[in-house]
Amino acid sequence: MAKGSVQIVVERCKACGFCVEFCPTHVLALSSAFNAKGYHTPYMVHPEKCSGCDLCGMYCPDFAIFGYKQPAPPKENAAVAAPPPAAEIKEDQDAR
Amino acid sequence: MHADPAGVMTGTHFLDGDHACCEGALAAGARFSSGYPITPSTEVVERFAARVPTVGGTFIQMEDELAASIALQGAVWGGAKAFTVTSGPGFSLMMEHIGLAVMTETPCVFVDVQRGGPSTGLPTLPAQADMMQVRWGSHGDYEIIALCPNSPQECFDLTITAFNYSEQYRCPVFVMMDEVVGHMTEKVVIPPPEQIEVTPRRYTTLPPDEFLAFKPCEDLVPDMPRTGEGYNVHVTGLTHDERGYPDMTPAQQDKLVRRLQDKIKKNVDKITLYEEEQIEGAEVVVVSYGITSRVAQRAIELARKQGVRVGKFRLITAWPFPEKQIAEIAAKVKAIVVVELNLGQMVREVERAVAGKAIVRFVGHAGGSVHRPEDILQTILEVAR
Amino acid sequence: MSELTELTPQNPVEQFLRMDRIPHIWCPGCGIGTSVNSFAHALIDAKIDTRNVAIVSGIGCTGRVAGYVKQDSFHTTHGRAIPFATGLKLANPKLNVVVYSGDGDLFAIGGNHLIHAARRNVDIKVVCINNLIYAMTGGQTAPTTPNDVITSTNPYGTFDAAFNLPYLVEAAGAVYVARWTVFHVKQLARAMQEMFAKRGFSFIEVLSPCPTLYQRRNKMGDGLDTMKFYKEVSKIRNGASTKDVALTKSGEITVGKFVDRERSDYRELMHDRLLDSLGDDYVETEACSCQ
Numbered sequence: 001m002a003k004g005s006v007q008i009v010v011e012r013c014k015a016c017g018f019c020v021e022f023c024p025t026h027v028l029a030l031s032s033a034f035n036a037k038g039y040h041t042p043y044m045v046h047p048e049k050c051s052g053c054d055l056c057g058m059y060c061p062d063f064a065i066f067g068y069k070q071p072a073p074p075k076e077n078a079a080v081a082a083p084p085p086a087a088e089i090k091e092d093q094d095a096r
Numbered sequence: 097m098h099a100d101p102a103g104v105m106t107g108t109h110f111l112d113g114d115h116a117c118c119e120g121a122l123a124a125g126a127r128f129s130s131g132y133p134i135t136p137s138t139e140v141v142e143r144f145a146a147r148v149p150t151v152g153g154t155f156i157q158m159e160d161e162l163a164a165s166i167a168l169q170g171a172v173w174g175g176a177k178a179f180t181v182t183s184g185p186g187f188s189l190m191m192e193h194i195g196l197a198v199m200t201e202t203p204c205v206f207v208d209v210q211r212g213g214p215s216t217g218l219p220t221l222p223a224q225a226d227m228m229q230v231r232w233g234s235h236g237d238y239e240i241i242a243l244c245p246n247s248p249q250e251c252f253d254l255t256i257t258a259f260n261y262s263e264q265y266r267c268p269v270f271v272m273m274d275e276v277v278g279h280m281t282e283k284v285v286i287p288p289p290e291q292i293e294v295t296p297r298r299y300t301t302l303p304p305d306e307f308l309a310f311k312p313c314e315d316l317v318p319d320m321p322r323t324g325e326g327y328n329v330h331v332t333g334l335t336h337d338e339r340g341y342p343d344m345t346p347a348q349q350d351k352l353v354r355r356l357q358d359k360i361k362k363n364v365d366k367i368t369l370y371e372e373e374q375i376e377g378a379e380v381v382v383v384s385y386g387i388t389s390r391v392a393q394r395a396i397e398l399a400r401k402q403g404v405r406v407g408k409f410r411l412i413t414a415w416p417f418p419e420k421q422i423a424e425i426a427a428k429v430k431a432i433v434v435v436e437l438n439l440g441q442m443v444r445e446v447e448r449a450v451a452g453k454a455i456v457r458f459v460g461h462a463g464g465s466v467h468r469p470e471d472i473l474q475t476i477l478e479v480a481r
Numbered sequence: 482m483s484e485l486t487e488l489t490p491q492n493p494v495e496q497f498l499r500m501d502r503i504p505h506i507w508c509p510g511c512g513i514g515t516s517v518n519s520f521a522h523a524l525i526d527a528k529i530d531t532r533n534v535a536i537v538s539g540i541g542c543t544g545r546v547a548g549y550v551k552q553d554s555f556h557t558t559h560g561r562a563i564p565f566a567t568g569l570k571l572a573n574p575k576l577n578v579v580v581y582s583g584d585g586d587l588f589a590i591g592g593n594h595l596i597h598a599a600r601r602n603v604d605i606k607v608v609c610i611n612n613l614i615y616a617m618t619g620g621q622t623a624p625t626t627p628n629d630v631i632t633s634t635n636p637y638g639t640f641d642a643a644f645n646l647p648y649l650v651e652a653a654g655a656v657y658v659a660r661w662t663v664f665h666v667k668q669l670a671r672a673m674q675e676m677f678a679k680r681g682f683s684f685i686e687v688l689s690p691c692p693t694l695y696q697r698r699n700k701m702g703d704g705l706d707t708m709k710f711y712k713e714v715s716k717i718r719n720g721a722s723t724k725d726v727a728l729t730k731s732g733e734i735t736v737g738k739f740v741d742r743e744r745s746d747y748r749e750l751m752h753d754r755l756l757d758s759l760g761d762d763y764v765e766t767e768a769c770s771c772q
Contacts, residue, residue, distance in 0.1 A: 007490065014509035017705040022664075039509070057492060058522065058666040061514030061704075063503055068490035102764070127766065128572050130564075149755045152764035154571045159597040163564035166557060170537070170568025173555065174576065178568070196558050323553045323569070324576050326532045330499070330548055332556035341502060342548060 004052015004069045008042060012064035015039035019056035019065050025049040028056065099123050099256075099292035102151045111284040113251040113277040114139035117207055118147065119284070120255030121179055123292050126205070127153030128176035130167035132160055132186060135219045136275040137209035140181040161186040165193035169202045173323050173331065177259060177297075179205035183275075184213045187226055188233070194268055195234035198356060199333045201310070201318060203262040203297065205255070207271040209278040210437075212463035222275035223463025224386055225438035230270050231415050237353050239360035241367055242270040242415040244385040248282045254412070260295035261367060265359055266317050272414060274437065276387040276466060304328065311338040316359035360416055369412035370421060378407030380480050381425050383446055384435040385411035387466055392435045395472035404480045414442060419449035431455035431479035435472055437463050455479055494521035497531070499551045506545060510704020512663030512689030513543055513610055517550065519666050520581075520608070523673030534577045537566040539586035541617045542691075543610040546581040560591030563598045566605045574748060577606070577677060584611040584625040588644055592624070599653035599682045604746045606676045607684045609646065612691035613728075620694030627730040631698050645727035650684045651740050657683035658723065658740035663690070664711035665736060672738065681746040688734065699730075 006027070013035060020028045020042055029045040042065065044050065050067065057066030103122035111119070118140045121129070127148065131141035145155040153176070158164040161182055168178040182190060187208045197204055210226045212218025230242050241261050243254045251273060258269040300307050300319035309329040312318050318338075321327035330340040335352055337343040360367065373396075375381060380399070384392040389410045399406045409425060411418065422445075426432065432454050434443040443458045450456050459467065459475045494517070507513050524531050531552065538547035540559035547554035553576075557565045562580045570578045580587075587595050587609050598605065614632060615621040621634040625646065630639045647658045657679045661669040669687060676683040690696060690707035701707065711734065718726075719737040726735040745753070755763045 007492070012504050016510040016703075018510075018515070018708060021705055021708065054493075055666070057494070058518045058670075059515055060518070061507060061511055061663075062505070063492060063494060063498060063514065063518075066490075066492040066494075128568065130568060149759055150762045150764055152766040154751075154766075156567070156571060158564060158567075159593050162561060163567075163594050163597070166561045167564040167568035167571075169557075170555070170565035170570075171572035172568075173553075174569040174572030176572035178572070192558055193561070321553075323535060323573060324533045328499075328551050328553060330554050330556070332548060333558060334556065341499075 002048045002050045002070060004050045004067055005047065006044060006050060006056055006065055006067045008065045010035045010041045010064070011037070012062045013039055013041040014062050015041060016061060018059040018061065022059050023056055024053065025051055097294055097296050099289040099294045100125055101289040104286060104289040104292060106286050106288045109284045109286065110281060111248050112139065112279055112281045113245065113248040113273055114209065114279065115143050116248040116251040116284045117181070117255045117271060117273065118143040119286060120252040121205070121259070122147060122151060123252070123286065123289070124256040124259035125177045125294055126179050126259065127151070128168060128171035128178035129155050129180060130158050130164040130171070130178070131155070131180055132158055132164045132182070134183045134186040136211055136278050137181045137183045137207065139278070140207060140209070161189035162192065165190035165206070166196065168204055169193065169197055169200070172202050172204050175322065177263070179207060179259075181207040181209070183209045183211050184217060184226060185215065187229065191229075191233040194240070195236060195238065196333050197268040198234070198238040198240065200331050201266040201356070202268070203266050205258045205262055205269050205271065207255070207273060210272065210274040218464050220275065221464040222387060222466065223437050224272075224274055224388060225441065225463055227272065227414060227436070227438065227441040230272060237357065239357045240268055240270060240415055241265065241360065241413065242272050243369070244272045244411055244414050245277055246386050246389045246410070247277065248280060248284045251277065252284050252286065256292060256294070257369070260293070263295040263297055264317070265363065266298070266320070267360065272386065274387050308338045309340040310336060312355060312359070316355055316362065364416045367413055367416060368418045368421070370418055371408070371410040371412060373408040374405070375407040375409065375425060375428070377405055378428070379405045379430045380433060380476050381407040381409050381429050382433045382435060382472070382476065383409045383411065383422070385414055385442070388435050388437055391467045391469055392472055394469035395476060398469060398473045399476040399480070402477065404476060406476055411442065417442075417445045417449070419445070422446055422449035423451070423453075426450040426453040429454050431457060433457050433459060433472065433475050433479060435467060436460045437466065493525060494518050497521040497524055497551055499549055502549055505549055507542060508693045510690055510692040510707070511542070512612075512704065513546065515663040515666060516608070516610055516669065516687050516689060517546060519670040520550070520673055522670040523677065526670065527674045527677040529577060529677055533575055534579060535569060537562045537569065537578060537580050539582040539591060541583040541586045541615070542612070543581060543583035544586060560586050560589070561594065562586065563591060563594040563605070563607070567598055567603050570603060570605055571748065578604075580605055580607045582609065583616070584609055584613065584646070585615045585623040588646065589624045596649070596653040599650055599655045599684070601747045602654055602656065602681045602744055602750075604680050604748065605682060607682070608673070609684065609686050610689050611646065611686050612689045612695060614691050614695040616691045616694050620698060627728055629730055630695070643728065645723065646686045647684075647726050647739050648723040651723045654682065654744070655684045655740060656681035656742050656744050659684075659738040660686040660688070660726065660736050662688040662711040662715060662734065662736060664708050664715065668736070675738075681744055
């Protein structure tokens with residue numbers, strides 16, 4: 001099991017690519033799917049490599065991603081609090 | 097509430113208007129001033145710089161009037177009552193921050209000791225030519241309050257009133273002095289602190305999670321939060337909603353700007369101060385303010401000796417303009433003579449309020465000296481005929 | 482619900498953001514938001530009472546920071562954040578006053594205020610996001626724009642000298658001067674944390690991409706390209722002489738902590754002088770209150 005994971009609020013992402021570029025263990029990639037604003041958002045292409053260091057969160061200018069150490073929350077509840085749930089698309093369900 | 101005794105120099109004094117203004121500010125509770133030197137106003141803050149360290153407060157000389165006129169607003173949000181003092185050219189530089197104080201509803205006082213202009217003009221000589229600038233000088237629609245003392249005693253009294261109005265209505269309030277009032281020395285009686293009414297800041301009693309920083313109370317004025325107490329308020333010069341968040345829609349713009357005007361307009365009766373004398377039965381009424389009212393007084397007395405029934409109306413509150421009172425006078429008299437140390441500013445407001453119901457005659461010049469009573473007398477006699 | 486709250490990890494920066502205002506207005510690839518992450522981490526790591534942290538901004542893209550950070554925050558007029566902050570701090574010394582604004586705001590229209598606040602050593606912390614351009618108004622030349630750059634007001638290229646910000650601020654009297662880029666997120670957070678511990682006028686220059694108006698117009702790629710450029714050309718030189726750290730369009734970027742010195746701040750100096758002159762007549766105030 002990976003040491004960490006990330007959470008992504010897809011609708012906040014503007015696809016700058018900072019998180020993908022500067023992830024020290026190369027966990028992330030930009031997906032081919034779009035969010036509602038038309039940006040290709042990141043997803044975990046190598047979730048097993050995630051250390052939960054949150055460097056992605058430090059880089060994200062849109063407060064759209066952050067990393068955390070495991071244990072992970074139950075998957076169906078993993079979305080973060082705001083904005084309303086309808087706007088939140090879990091990366092591993094929709095963003096790929 | 098009563099004045100803090102620490103700032104009140106109770107007694108009978110021989111003071112010039114600038115120094116009396118400073119004592120008024122201290123009595124009103126001002127504990128911060130940021131200034132920049134400019135003739136003929138600097139004596140106000142020179143005295144404040146000497147006095148305030150013995151009362152508990154700060155004076156800071158800033159790098160220019162732009163800085164002076166916003167540092168005081170920072171101090172207000174930090175919890176102080178604060179003011180700045182300037183004259184013509186400095187006042188021109190402060191215009192931007194009058195707008196900021198209006199938009200952010202920052203209670204503060206500006207003192208303008210008027211001198212001749214435009215530009216550097218007459219640094220050491222009087223004028224009353226900033227009367228429209230104070231009303232309209234910053235961009236956008238807004239209302240402010242402006243008071244016009246005509247003696248050192250009134251410089252003391254009206255500076256306190258200015259602070260009280262600013263706290264009550266959360267807007268910038270202006271004390272519109274002039275060089276002569278600022279530099280003339282007369283008896284000034286400073287009452288004991290328990291006889292000085294001071295309006296405290298209207299701090300909210302609501303906890304942070306129930307408080308909206310720009311939600312108006314019944315009088316259209318919002319209560320203030322204390323900075324550093326967890327309210328996490330956002331204060332912006334942008335058009336904003338009741339939370340203080342930017343909301344730049346035509347609807348919100350209209351709602352906000354109208355409220356900022358209405359909180360003054362709808363309280364005009366409480367704000368309006370004036371002095372009138374022998375209005376009943378008058379054929380001519382002389383309207384004046386500030387130093388000019390004292391010369392006009394002499395002219396009025398001379399005219400009465402010649403048998404003309406002359407009334408006096410002195411604007412103490414220049415803005416909001418007391419148009420109701422002027423309209424009432426216009427309905428009763430033949431003519432109104434407006435005397436100002438400018439080429440015609442408040443006379444336009446008088447004409448607007450009179451609306452053709454009486455003759456309006458203007459007596460003024462571009463500043464540099466007070467009027468000769470004879471000039472005013474001559475106009476009174478002309479219109480009385 | 483409480484169980485879920487415990488289990489659901491929270492982005493640690495969100496506690497310092499007005500989440501009801503997110504998404505923000507900044508462009509894709511803009512670095513201002515990244516700098517805010519570092520700022521939020523500094524607030525966490527500095528272990529200070531964050532209720533006392535007040536943010537003051539001027540006008541411009543960075544001027545909007547005050548509207549997104551969930552602190553007492555003041556979005557003032559163009560260039561005048563520093564004098565507002567000066568009044569706020571002097572009237573209420575318990576506040577930790579941070580000025581967060583852009584290079585055009587702080588060094589062009591507000592340049593006079595900045596050098597005087599540094600001269601007085603007013604205890605305020607200044608974070609200057611330097612994107613080398615006026616961004617909010619459409620890419621005009623700033624006092625920081627390097628030579629040979631196309632801007633909307635120098636369509637044939639810039640030719641006049643740019644300010645070297647650390648050199649200017651050190652000369653004016655700041656006690657803490659550092660420069661980082663938004664690539665250096667950890668170092669920037671640490672510098673901000675150090676700034677909170679410092680008493681006196683402290684200054685951090687933060688280089689940040691403006692992909693929309695600077696990089697694109699100069700064919701320098703997007704935000705990510707700029708971040709890679711920062712990574713490639715930045716050299717950490719703590720203690721470097723500030724006169725040697727001027728920026729050019731594509732040359733080396735010297736980053737690091739350049740100045741960290743002790744000097745009495747404005748309030749201490751004022752206090753000592755007034756106490757010396759007035760003795761028992763001096764009434765010191767910790768905080769003004771109009772109650």
